[in-house]
Amino acid sequence: MNWNNQDGNGPFGGFPFGGFPFGNGGSERREQRPSFPKVSLPFSRRTLFLLALLLAVAVGLPMIASFLADYYWYEAERITSVFWTRLLPQWALLGVFSAVAFVIVYPNLRAALRIARGIPGANDVLSLILNHKWSRWLPLAVGLFMAVSAGSDSMGQWQMILQFAHGGAFGVKDAIFGNDVGFYVFSLPFWNFLQNWLMDLLFNVLVVCGALYAFRLFSGARLGSVEIPRPVRAHALTLGAVLTALWGLSYVLQRYLLLYNPNGVVFGPGYTDIHATLLALSALAALAFAAAGLLLFAIRSNRSWKFIGIVVGIFVVCNVALRGLYPELVQRYIVVPNEFEKEKEYISNNIEATLHAYGMDKIETSEITPDAGLTVEDAAADPETLENMRLWDYRALLRSYKQLQEIRSYYDFSAIDIDRYTIGGKMRQVMLAPRELDLSGMQNRTWVNQHLEFTHGYGIVMNGAREVGQNGQPNLWIKDLPPVSAVDLPISQPQIYFGENPMSYAFVKTSVKEFDYPMGESNARSTYEGDGGVPIGSLWRRLVYTLAFGDSKILFSDVFTPESRVIYERNVRARLNRAAPFLTYDSDPYIAVIGGRIVWIVDAYTTSSLYPYSEPVGHRYRRGRLTGGINYIRNSVKCTVDAYDGHMKFYVIDEQDPIIACWRRIFPSLFTPGGEMSSELRAHLRYPRDLFSVQANIYRTYHMADPNTFYNKEDVWNTLQGEANEGTLSSYYVMNKLIGESKPEFLMMTPYTPVGRDNMISWMAGRCDGANYGKLVLYRFPKQTLIYGPNQISALINQTPEISAQLSLWSQRGSDVILGHLLVVPVNNSLLYVRPLYLKASQSDLPELKRVILSSGGHVVWDETFEGALEKLLNYRPGEQDASLSLPSGQTPQSGSQPALPAAGDSEIQALGRQAKNAWDRSQQALKSADWNAYGQAMGDLEKSLNAMFPQGIQ
Incomplete structure (x- = not known):
């Protein structure tokens, strides 16, 4: 057969490339078609049809039921537009x-x-x-x-x-x-x-x-005898030409992907990428397009396979030379001998892009020189910070909550939240947790118990961050079942149907009364009154959910009424992710009491891994869902989930974020403008911990705006490693009055230390309140001044003889000593280091706050109360205490040293003594009421009286 015939008489005649790819094939000679032997089947066609139908029903019905259940869920949440906008595309x-x-x-x-x-x-x-x-x-x-x-x-x-x-x-x-x-x-x-x-x-x-x-x-x-016919050759070369052209297009796109090169001095393209690799990619794209044309030309001209091999070979050689050899030569002989000068421009590009991508290009930076130690003047200038000092480590407090307030095995406290509320006319930092349902410890886990009766948690527990009750237990402001509140914070809807714990689906508004809480010999019960969940009163809906959940009891149970509803997707993060999977959610949802209801607040982020030149989040920065790979992030959305009915709100608080603007165009009905957020809810917004952790870690290096400093890594900082170091927290919330501000505010803060050293070099804070929400501030310390870092203070605490001896004694008596996290808290122009100490009996899991350790200016004190420790710290004068510790080895104080006698007469001495006693009493009263102005004045009067009594001082 003549495969090269193009006169229209061959089998592919009439087509210019020998019959490919279309055409009627001319007068094709058809061979006789042999037939297959007939095979008898063991089943009739009708039986096969019925089997196929049954298989289709078995597979298809659950799929249809799952689809309908999804639709009903979105319908109940009033976001069916989201369902269709996700599905139809x-x-x-x-x-x-x-x-x-x-x-x-x-x-x-x-x-x-x-x-x-x-x-x-x-x-x-x-x-x-x-x-x-x-x-x-x-x-x-x-x-x-x-x-x-x-x-x-x-x-x-x-x-x-x-x-x-x-x-x-x-x-x-x-x-x-x-x-x-x-x-x-x-x-x-x-x-x-x-x-x-x-x-x-x-x-x-x-x-x-x-x-x-x-x-x-x-x-x-x-x-060796195979001859490739011309139509086969034409077909293969045509496909090869198209693939080669697409390969050329890939080189064009790879030019833009150089902006994400991770292998240079910084993330993004460097000198070699711009002056060698970029040129190579452009040349290879042109060569690929030329090669595609030559392959098509080979079809028309009937060129030999040798010609085709030469075209392919030239392309491969050029690819190796341009992609590998040429950039390597530029890097080795042009860049490496003078690397900084060649890379300086690109380092600046990386710094600028990274700071903008992580929202850190507008950070407010100040340099301060802290006082040598906490003074009375500092305490008087910032009493609110001292009033809100956190003495409860969240680990110890969670244990206390579990022991004191879980009450029954089917309740659980999963995490401690930190927030602020106006209590008694003052802003107070509080710690709180919801009492969620956890049926894992229930002994009788029947279907009725799991899905009809035990359906929800109940109430919250709250205490002031500095409040300590009897026997070192937290002084609970809200506690017990039903909730008893010692503060003006009523909770009208204490039931918790949605939370952080994993919970199975529950049926409400059935003939079975739901368990609320234990009450004496009986139990308090209730019937759900909200509109949360999906209606399931009809037989059709019950059939749908029977198939969707794989639970036949839903269909055959007689407890359902026309008003019955099914509540599912009860984990708040999973719930939000189902509604808006394109957002990234913070790992720490927290609760707030808003209008008498318990509301979950969850921070949501828009992220991207495609911001040019921006340094991506690396492995060491991972926290929660913010894993490696992103290089752009904005906390553009604040989400709320009502703990009773599960209704969600997505408040857009960053109108300038282009990514959330895009999603708003796609899902216009899903989002609510941030301006519609109530003032009560806005008062509980926090700078999110996950975002702050990412930013704090990025800023370890990217605070160096000078390319030369950045290139040499001369001033890299460290953040504390958080949970890996049991003594410190990498970042934490505090109530604090920033320097130059008139009132305290809620902050997320972290201290920095230089790499390889433990002294503190700066601290950064994210602001949470009012018009300042979302702003970052950084306070630098002079490099020539020693400011103790948290690890150094921890070492001082461990080296204090009195503390070390007492800890050993407690351990010998069978008590477990729990040292809380060390917090560094600015107080006016000083730094106060606070570390609580708890004791726990070995046979119990109930810790008690036993001591409060404070430090400032390198001096360490402790006492049973914060007030007592603060008094010791404020009254400390160098050399007054532990003087023997500073003497050379082998020396002791002189035994004959006595105070100098007063120079005044007896009557005058008595008068001065009464004045001193009065001043001392006033100082103690002021200390108890946290009136630092009165305390400072009283201590000043005391000093004057003592100076008058001992004009020559104590010898």
């Missing part, structure tokens, strides 16, 4: 991409089948298949399968494609190409996906067609 993408794939795949398979039939071959199985009367349906069947498979890959990209369609500008241009950052965040991912998708699809087509040709050509042929 996925199916639309499946349809569009499958159609595009089919248009590409089917003609190629049809042409390949037609060409393969014309190739002489052995009378084997492949020949039987190709010549069977059903074989004409093979391209359609295989094409549909490949098209749907390729189209399904697009369904998981619905978020990326919606962002491509609705994205906007950031208003910031990258330093290399001058494109708006929005191009890289919203558009570049789509073009990358499309290019890779097309390459994968065409490669699969080439593999399938190539396999068909290979089996046909080599069946019955001897080695």
Whole structure:
């Protein structure tokens, strides 16, 4: 058969490339088609049909039920628009991409089948298949399968494609190409996906067609005797040319991906990338397009395989030389000998981009010199900070809550939250926790108990951060069941149906009364009165949820009423993620009492890994869901979940974030403007811990704005390592009055120490209140001044003889000593180091606050109360106490040393003594009431009286 005939009389005549890919094939000679032997089946067609129908029902009904249950959930939450906006684009993408794939795949398979039939071959199985009367349906069947498979890959990209369609500008241009950052965040991912998708699809087509040709050509042929027909060659070269062109497009896109190069001096492109690799990629793109043209030319000109091999070889050699050799030579002989000068510009690009991407380009920085130690004047200037000093370590307090307030085994406190409330007209820092349901410890876990009766937790427990009751226990402001409150904070809806603990689905408004709390010999019960959950009163709804949950008792139980509802998706983070999976949620949801209701507040972030030049979050910065890979983050949304009815709100608090603006265009009904947030809710917003931890770690290096300092890593800082170091917290909330401010505010703060040293170099705070919410402030200390760091203070505490001896004595008596986290708290212009100490009997898990350790200016004191320790610290004068500790080894104080006698007469001495006693009493009264102005005045009067009594001092 003449494969090169182009006169229209051959099997592929009339097509300029020898019959590929379309055409009627001219007067094709058809071979006689052998038939397959008939096979008798053990089942009738009717039986097979019934089996197939049963299989379809068994698989399809649960899927339909799951779909309907999803829809009912979104309907109950009044966000069906979110359901359809998520679902319809996925199916639309499946349809569009499958159609595009089919248009590409089917003609190629049809042409390949037609060409393969014309190739002489052995009378084997492949020949039987190709010549069977059903074989004409093979391209359609295989094409549909490949098209749907390729189209399904697009369904998981619905978020990326919606962002491509609705994205906007950031208003910031990258330093290399001058494109708006929005191009890289919203558009570049789509073009990358499309290019890779097309390459994968065409490669699969080439593999399938190539396999068909290979089996046909080599069946019955001897080695070395195979001649590749011209239509096969034309088909393969056409596919190869298209793939090569797509490869060239990948080089064009890789030019932009240089902005994410992780292998340079900094993240992003350096000198070699811009002056060598970028040029190489542009040249390779041009070569790839030229190679694609040459492959098409080889079809028309009937060039030999040698020519094709030369084209491919030249391309491969150029790729190796331009991508590997040329950049390596530039790096080794141009950059390395003068690296800083060559990389300086790109280091500046990285610093600027990173600070902006993490929202740290507007941090307010000040330099201060702290006082040598806490003074009475500092205490008088900042009494609110001392009033709100946190004495309860969250670990010890959680143990106390569990022992004192869980009350029954089916309740649980999972975490301690820290917040602030106005109590008695003053802003007070508080610690609180919800009493959630936990049925893991229940002995009789029947279906009724788990899903109908024990459906919710109840109430909260709260104490002031500095409040200590009898026997070293927390002084609880809100406690017990039903809740008893010692402060003006009423809770009208104490039931908790949604929380942090994992909870199974629950049915409410049934004929079974729900358990509220134990009450004497009986139990208090109630019936749910909210509109949370999904209506399940009808038989149809119960059938749907029977299939969706795989629980037949839902269908056959007689406890349901027309008003019954099912409550599920009860973990607050999982609930929010189901409504808005494109947001990243903070690992620490916290509760607040808003209008008498318990409300969960969850911080939500918009993130991206595609901000040009920005340093990505590395492994050591991971916390919660903020894992490695992101290099842009904004806390754009504050979410609330009502603990009773589960209704969610997504408040947008950062209108300038382009990513949340994009999602608002996609889901306009989901978000609520931040301006509609109530003032009561706004008063409980916090700077989120996860965001602050990421920013604090980034700023360890990126506070160095000078490229030279940054390049040499001359001033890298460390944050405390938090949970890895049991003595310190990496970041924590405090009530504090910043320098220059008139009133205290709630802050998230962290201290910094230089790398390799333990002294403190600075501290950073995120502000939480009012118009200052979201602002970052940094206070630097002079490098020539020693400011004790937390680890140094911990060492001083451990080296204090009195403390060390007492700790040993307690341990010998069988008590467990628990040292709380050491907190560094600014007080006016001084730093106060606070560390609580707890004792716990070995046979009990109830810790008691036994001592409060304070330090300032390198001096360590402790006492049973914070007031007592503070008094010792404020009254401390160098040399008055522990004088023997500072003497050289082997020396002791002189035994004859006595105080100098007063110079005044007896009557005058008595008068001065009464004045001193009066001043002392006034100081103690002022100390108890935290009136630091009165305390300072009283101590001043005491000093005057003592100076008058001992004009020459104590010898």
